[in-house]
Amino acid sequence: MHILVLGAGVVGTTTAWFLQKQGHQVTVVDRQNKAALETSYANGGQISVSHAEPWANPSAPLKVLKWLTRPDAPLLFRPRLDPAQWRWALSFLGQCTSARAAHNIRQMVNLGTYSRGQLQALREETGIEYDHLEKGILHFYTNPAEFEAAMEPTRLMQELGCDRQVIDSARAIELEPALKPIRHRIAGATYTSEDESGDARKFTQNLAQRCADAGVTFRYGTRILGFEQASERILGVQTLNEGRHETLRADAYVLSLGSFSAALARQLGIYLNIYPAKGYSITVPVKNEEAAFNVSLTDDEYKLVFSRLGDRIRVAGTAELSGYSRRLNYTRCRAIVRRTAEVMPEAGHWDQAEFWAGLRPATPSNVPYIGKSHYANLYLNTGHGTLGWTHSCGSAAALADIIDGRTPEVDFAFSRL
Structure with a gap:
């Protein structure tokens, strides 16, 4: 399945990593010219x-x-x-x-413990330095x-x-x-x-390189404008790159645009607080x-x-x-x-x-949105607040399971919006 991930911060990039590991073709879209240049750039570590x-x-x-x-x-x-x-x-x-x-x-501890374990496994597998x-x-x-x-x-x-x-x-x-x-x-x-502790920007950029080496496509410098939709499915994502409009199409889509997720989701009638x-x-x-x-x-x-x-x-x-x-x-x-x-x-x-x-x-609760939307092929992985680096690997692994129809190995209230 071809999956389009919207956002190349630590959450979007880890999502791409876990999806490609499960055999999916993945494209990541971000307005910056490199991964982790916004909220993941210089966080607390x-x-x-x-x-x-x-x-x-x-x-x-x-x-x-x-x-x-x-x-x-x-x-x-x-x-x-x-x-x-x-x-x-x-x-x-x-x-x-x-x-x-x-x-x-309870939500944050359960997700955090699972996520830390997923990060440790990723580090052992790849030898990534950060x-x-x-x-x-x-x-x-x-x-x-x-x-x-x-x-x-x-x-x-x-x-x-x-x-x-x-x-x-x-x-x-x-x-x-x-x-x-x-x-x-x-x-x-x-x-x-x-x-x-560790440098989230170094981690994300090094992981993005490993993703690219594994076949993930990164579309940097690309602004996301909106969606094409029909009934309860997303048909494509409208983008702008160097003055050129293009509609990117995939089988499924993951919204991981951090603070900018809410405005884009509202175009689809999805309210993210x-x-x-x-x-x-x-x-x-x-x-x-x-x-x-x-x-x-x-x-x-x-x-x-x-x-x-x-x-x-x-x-x-x-x-x-x-x-x-x-x-x-x-x-x-x-x-x-x-x-x-x-x-x-x-x-x-x-x-x-x-x-x-x-x-x-x-989010008001500090608990992120992870899971399905009411659109059959749109998924959410956003709203992590201060704990995006802490929860990134666990959120990504859990969402990859959800997309593949499996029950994640963590006790967490996953979204259905």
């Missing part, structure tokens, strides 16, 4: 099953209200005359109950209230098989000595030894090897993740719900530098920070 507490939880509404007037807030909502933004926000509030948060944690480290992820807390609030989600994750251990500050420093500058401020921590959450990152060269970290870190109070990518440090996080602009807000960039330099002042050349912003395709 974590393969983090333990990062499964959704933004929408019982404490979120009050926090968001407190943060409304703070330009450097971890989660910043900038109201716009945009019905999609307000629908998303209202749905987000509906997800902020204990019951919904527990349900969503500055990966298998040293676990350590969540540290400098606010006692934040640490206490993390206990219930941690318990739920443990019940689901995520080995997220609760540890004290002494054990945190033992695991990652780079935290010594703030050792007296650490109220507590958790550690998940099986979690990993996805809104762009602009995230920021800094990338800096290591300054002092002894002061730099190797265990990937999460600063839950400030919503930042730290990954070591070879001789570089990547720190990413925060979320800004303000539309589709990727323009840098330097107040938010400097806030990341300020907090990171406070945590480990000698680790990196903080004055050489390279800033980046990307649009994460966020």
Whole structure:
């Protein structure tokens, strides 16, 4: 079967990989001139099953209200005359109950655990390199209230098989000595030894090359304009490349366009509650090897993740719900530098920070859309929010099974829209 994958980010590229492994002819279409040049370009780098507490939880509404007037807030909502933004926000509030948060944690832990295993198998099979480290992820807390609030989600994750251990500050420093500058401020921590980190862009671009070597066709520099359809089937995808219009046809289609999936799906009468959450990152060269970290870190109070990518440090996080602009807000960039330099002042050349912003395709629940649409030959693999890198291989493997009529090997609420 010929399958057209729309999007060459980490989710679309892994989808192409798993589909070609199952014998399909695959074409990938993307407006950029290379894979992973948008949301997958400079993300936080974590393969983090333990990062499964959704933004929408019982404490979120009050926090968001407190943060409304703070330009450097971890989660910043900038109201716009945009019905999609307000629908998303209202749905987000509906997800902020204990019951919904527990349900969503279950979805994300199950998918994350499965996905991490699929990534490990892919890495063993291909020998792919992407500055990966298998040293676990350590969540540290400098606010006692934040640490206490993390206990219930941690318990739920443990019940689901995520080995997220609760540890004290002494054990945190033992695991990652780079935290010594703030050792007296650490109220507590958790550690998940099986979690990993790595450069999502390197992974995606190297995997795209392996896909091409295996016969996958990549149509870069190609804008997707819309669909041709008849009854309940997609007949083709209308595209524009260097001023030339063309309709690309296949037997089946996979929508993996991140934050831009929702607008395209609306043309087909499919409503995806996805809104762009602009995230920021800094990338800096290591300054002092002894002061730099190797265990990937999460600063839950400030919503930042730290990954070591070879001789570089990547720190990413925060979320800004303000539309589709990727323009840098330097107040938010400097806030990341300020907090990171406070945590480990000698680790990196903080004055050489390279800033980046990307649009994460966020759902109100943080749970992605994976599965079938009501069109017989259109499938969804989108809306992964902050966990696209974590969930990519599992989402792709599961969707490949769905397309081939098999039941995926993961307990997850797959979509039927």
